[in-house]
Amino acid sequence: MTVFIIRRLLASVVLLFFISLISFFIITLTPGSPYPWGELNPKVSEDVKRIFREKFHLDKPLHEQYGFIMRDLFSGELRSIKDERPVLAKIAERLPATLALNLGALALSLSFGLLLGVYGARHAGRPPDVITSVLAFVFIALPGFWVSYLLAIGLVNYGAVPILGTHTIGVTFANGLEVFLDRWWHVMLPASILAIGGVAVQSRFIRASMIETLREDYIRTARAKGLDENAVFYRHALRNSVRPLITGIGMLLPALIGGAVIIENIFAYPGMGRLGYEAVLERDYPTLVALNFVTAALVLLGNLLADVLYAVVDPRVRLE
Amino acid sequence: MITTTPEPLEAAAASPMERSLRRFRANKIGLCALGMVGLLAVVAVAFFVLDVLGIPWPMDPDATNLERKLLPPDSVNWLGTDNLGRDVFSRLLNGAYISLTVGFVAVFVSLFIGVTVGAVAGYFGKWVDNLIMRFVDAIMCFPTFFLILTAVALVGPSIFNIIIVIGLVSWTGTARLVRAEFLTLRESAYVQAARALGQRGPKIIFRHMLPNAAAPILVTAVLGVPEAILAEAGLSFLGFGVQPPQATWGNIIADGKTYILDAWWLILFPGLAILIAALSFYLTGDALRQAVETRSERQ
Numbered sequence: 001m002t003v004f005i006i007r008r009l010l011a012s013v014v015l016l017f018f019i020s021l022i023s024f025f026i027i028t029l030t031p032g033s034p035y036p037w038g039e040l041n042p043k044v045s046e047d048v049k050r051i052f053r054e055k056f057h058l059d060k061p062l063h064e065q066y067g068f069i070m071r072d073l074f075s076g077e078l079r080s081i082k083d084e085r086p087v088l089a090k091i092a093e094r095l096p097a098t099l100a101l102n103l104g105a106l107a108l109s110l111s112f113g114l115l116l117g118v119y120g121a122r123h124a125g126r127p128p129d130v131i132t133s134v135l136a137f138v139f140i141a142l143p144g145f146w147v148s149y150l151l152a153i154g155l156v157n158y159g160a161v162p163i164l165g166t167h168t169i170g171v172t173f174a175n176g177l178e179v180f181l182d183r184w185w186h187v188m189l190p191a192s193i194l195a196i197g198g199v200a201v202q203s204r205f206i207r208a209s210m211i212e213t214l215r216e217d218y219i220r221t222a223r224a225k226g227l228d229e230n231a232v233f234y235r236h237a238l239r240n241s242v243r244p245l246i247t248g249i250g251m252l253l254p255a256l257i258g259g260a261v262i263i264e265n266i267f268a269y270p271g272m273g274r275l276g277y278e279a280v281l282e283r284d285y286p287t288l289v290a291l292n293f294v295t296a297a298l299v300l301l302g303n304l305l306a307d308v309l310y311a312v313v314d315p316r317v318r319l320e
Numbered sequence: 321m322i323t324t325t326p327e328p329l330e331a332a333a334a335s336p337m338e339r340s341l342r343r344f345r346a347n348k349i350g351l352c353a354l355g356m357v358g359l360l361a362v363v364a365v366a367f368f369v370l371d372v373l374g375i376p377w378p379m380d381p382d383a384t385n386l387e388r389k390l391l392p393p394d395s396v397n398w399l400g401t402d403n404l405g406r407d408v409f410s411r412l413l414n415g416a417y418i419s420l421t422v423g424f425v426a427v428f429v430s431l432f433i434g435v436t437v438g439a440v441a442g443y444f445g446k447w448v449d450n451l452i453m454r455f456v457d458a459i460m461c462f463p464t465f466f467l468i469l470t471a472v473a474l475v476g477p478s479i480f481n482i483i484i485v486i487g488l489v490s491w492t493g494t495a496r497l498v499r500a501e502f503l504t505l506r507e508s509a510y511v512q513a514a515r516a517l518g519q520r521g522p523k524i525i526f527r528h529m530l531p532n533a534a535a536p537i538l539v540t541a542v543l544g545v546p547e548a549i550l551a552e553a554g555l556s557f558l559g560f561g562v563q564p565p566q567a568t569w570g571n572i573i574a575d576g577k578t579y580i581l582d583a584w585w586l587i588l589f590p591g592l593a594i595l596i597a598a599l600s601f602y603l604t605g606d607a608l609r610q611a612v613e614t615r616s617e618r619q
Binding site for chain 2: 011014015018019021022023026030031110130133134137138140141143144145148149150153156185211241253254255256257258259261262265273276277280281283288292293295298299300305
């Protein structure tokens with residue numbers, strides 16, 4: 001087990017290196033100027049440009065720039081072009097909100113995906129399965145921003161679900177529990193919308209894996225010894241088909257974090273996605289490099305956890 | 321006398337292609353979805369041609385009419401008008417080709433990269449494979465939409481840039497699939513024979529192995545189109561899509577969101593268009609997948 005984890009960690013270091021390369025080169029290799037002002041803006045004097053270039057090491061060759069950016073990133077010295085605050089601090093203050101939103105959406109995707117997938121597999125090939133299958137594709141095909149607006153219209157007019165921010169403004173709560181509940185109440189709507197696609201993807205995987213398991217010999221044995229169909233299905237087959245629940249963690253995270261950019265914008269939710277969108281608008285290069293790096297590293301961490309978890313719950317997985 | 325010809329059974333003599341076609345034809349949902357894809361393509365091409373020829377039908381999508389702004393659907397403007405009095409129905413039809421062009425061309429770009437990378441990794445194996453696949457793993461860690469947004473924002477939004485960026489970002493799935501197929505195909509007898517005959521790598525890859533991996537590649541291609549359509553819609557919505565005055569389904573919603581409580585038709589109809597287009601491609605792709613899968617799920 002320890003050997004397995006160490007090996008995975010080593011492999012992750014290699015991946016992290018590639019990740020750092022990619023997040024750096026997206027910014028440097030794309031045409032377009034790295035300056036917050038236009039390249040040919042006559043109002044900006046040569047001196048200002050030179051100082052700017054030196055400050056952000058833009059006068060150095062690419063490989064040295066990469067070195068500087070990574071050094072600054074890891075030492076926490078990388079600063080935003082916009083407000084000169086350390087980028088890592090800006091990301092850190094958005095992290096709790098981002099984690100609440102994405103983990104909430106992940107939990108919803110996995111649980112409802114499991115329900116929908118199991119239901120589909122239970123009725124495989126019959127009308128309920130066909131209906132849930134088509135429904136799953138409708139869910140995948142729904143543009144999140146469109147659903148957000150439709151729901152927002154409905155909820156503003158007829159409901160009491162909060163649609164802005166992370167907490168009720170101007171209210172002091174009696175204790176920590178109420179603060180906590182208030183925050184979850186606010187996360188709920190964006191997290192549900194973010195989870196729609198994930199539920200559908202997850203249900204497809206669970207369904208396929210379930211149908212595969214039902215063809216196994218031991219299922220035939222269980223039926224042959226006279227177990228009733230529910231016992232075969234829920235006690236024997238289900239346990240061996242929940243693999244997608246774990247692989248789903250690694251697969252869904254990038255999509256969720258990416259989708260959160262739009263959702264956070266609509267619901268004025270102060271997460272990393274919104275920070276990213278603001279950085280894009282301001283062409284804040286250091287923040288963009290750091291954000292891409294940190295989010296990818298978070299996904300990598302999620303993958304790693306999934307792998308370890310996978311090995312823990314399934315003794316058939318050999319850890320060497 | 322009434323003669324009935326029995327439905328031909330799945331004869332062993334039928335080629336895999338014929339069997340797949342037969343299975344696809346039996347899938348009603350898949351056929352409907354394919355029909356919908358065809359209809360969308362015809363609409364997109366027709367209204368693109370009308371636009372180029374300058375024939376305003378049903379109305380000029382860019383003509384403003386401030387006396388008739390923000391009107392709900394009626395007999396003149398079938399799906400209502402926007403804040404500048406432009407006809408939403410005409411703008412929807414006119415925007416169709418943007419979505420489909422982005423969908424198809426971006427998939428071509430991503431297929432080109434994905435197939436090449438996957439084929440090289442799968443055919444050569446060993447350290448080449450290892451290096452390439454670690455790189456692919458790293459790209460897969462990035463939140464795709466954020467990556468696309470970053471890149472498009474830096475390069476500048478235009479239909480060409482959007483297509484290239486979406487294509488450059490979304491090839492990893494194809495690469496993994498092609499690599500997996502190639503790792504298996506590499507060991508097959510005909511590839512060994514071709515190698516024994518002294519044929520060179522590229523010829524073996526493209527002449528012999530690629531055609532045998534065509535079916536799963538086709539499926540991922542069809543399933544990739546709606547991904548690109550949704551990504552473009554999201555970009556347009558955030559203001560980084562194809563720029564106004566050109567109508568796209570995403571930017572009609574983006575412009576309409578200011579009037580959300582007064583003009584629901586500006587949000588509802590373009591969203592439905594995106595949903596229907598994406599859903600048709602997904603269902604077609606899924607039907608194709610079921611048709612080419614060697615062991616059918618229903619057995």
